[in-house]
Amino acid sequence: MRAMGNHKSVDQLLAQVLQEYRMAQLRSEADKLRSRLRDIGQTDVEALVQRLGQSPYGG
Structure with a gap:
């Protein structure tokens, strides 16, 4: 009981x-x-917007 x-x-x-x-x-x-939030914070938003604009689903 001493271990308790x-x-x-x-x-x-x-x-x-x-x-x-x-x-x-x-x-x-x-x-x-x-860690995931840090990764999101380092995302190049401009490049992402460009890629979305080139997407067949982009507006």
Whole structure:
């Protein structure tokens, strides 16, 4: 039971482990989103507009 640290019960220990796991997943997803937003921010909008204008679906 010493390995449980400051937790009063196994349920508390498991709840904390689960919370830390979920937070790690959220941080990972946030990092991926930041990376994708950075990529979007580096997009050459003028070139994209030109390409869309040449598209058969463009107006």
